[in-house]
Amino acid sequence: MLDGMEQRSELGEFLRSRRARLRPEDVGLPDYGGRRRVPGLRREELAQLAGVSAGYYTRLEQGQSTNASEAVLDAIARVLRLDETEHAYLRSLARQKAEPRRRLRPERMRPAVQLMVDAFGDTPALVMGRRYDVLAWNRAAHALLAGHLPFEVPEEPRGRPNIARLVFLDPHTRELYADWRAKARDTVADIRMTAARYPHDPELTGLVGELAVHSSEFASMWAAHPVQDCAARYTRDFRHPLVGAMTLNNEIMELSNDEGQRMAVFTADPGTPSAAALSLLTGIADESADPHSGALDSTSERSHTA
Known part of the structure; x- marks a missing residue:
């Protein structure tokens, strides 16, 4: 995704997207009126404010300069x-410079991490890999996020649920989030961060391409170049088909011993309607799990929601 010309394109797209959102008056420059050919600051204006030559900034935006100092980058960020x-x-x-590609190891769940996920019990918990595949979840997380899928699917590497695919391509997931667009934007912003961290991962590149082809909404959000770690949002509103509305705390933690892997844990504030709904959902999951497929039994679902 970020190799060679593509790497230069990523840097240029990001800088252009941030120039476009600023007006001259936002940074203390006079606006002499008239229509600008493109929105936002011109390269020359940004360069002047950052204290570098217009030619140097242009080369940086085009990826032709790979030795920008920390001071220059800080000045550009400030402007x-x-x-x-x-x-x-x-x-x-x-x-990012041309360097030997680091071979990424296949993502695997360590037994101790699996035990940790299981230990959360009725608190939804899952582990997600660097490509947004669900590597493990407990029954509570399965019931919360993807009860329409078999519980055991994370055990099969080629069939693992993928959080990004679910958000953009799965109608059940779209209905699950009360503010789906906010969840979708946050997902794209986090993928941007991950792609910069793993620029030579062909499977991550393939995921971005797949989503861009099959979801016009993803393509549009990706073009806007949002950047944000998914841990930045601490609560999420759900509209669960079995138990209704819930506002849950969403904590995401890096697993320091497993590169690229993160654990997500969902909790509800004690004594709230959301806590009651989450407790009801985990009870349904415990009672209704199909011993053959691990999916929630639809008959039991209807009996609990009738």
Whole structure:
């Protein structure tokens, strides 16, 4: 995704997207009126404010300069009003150079991590890999996020549920989130961060291409170049087909011993309607699990919601 010309394109697209969202008056420049050929700051204006030559900035935006100093990057970030996450992302893109590709190991679940997921019991917990595949979940997380899928599917590497695919291509998941567009934007923003971290991962590149082809909404959001770690949003509103509305806390933790793997845990504030709904859902999951497929039995689902 970020090799060669594609790498330069990523850096250029990001800088252009951030220039486009600023007006001259936003950064203290006079606006002499008239229609601009493109929205936002011109390259020359940004370069002037950052204290670099227009030619140098142009080469940087085109990926022809690979030795930008920290001071230059900091100045550009200041002018573009990048937040901390965007600033780190800019540095990541600017620092990527042609280097031997690091062979990524296949993603596997360590037995101790599986035990940790299971230990959460009635608290939904799952582990997600660097390509957004679900590597493991407990029954509570399965019931919360994908009760329409067999429980055992994460055990088969080629059939694992993929969080990004579910968000954009699965109608059940679209209905699950009360604000689906916010969830979708957050997903795209997180994929941007992951893609910068693993620029030579062909499977991650393939995932982005697949989603862009099959979802016009993903393609549009991707083109806007959002950047945000998924851990930045701490609560999420759900509209669950079995138990109704819930507002859940969503904590995401890096697994330091397993590169690229993250654990997500969902909780409800004690004594709230959301806590009651989550408790009801986990009870349904315990009672209704099909011993053959692991999926929730539809007859039991109807009996609990009737």
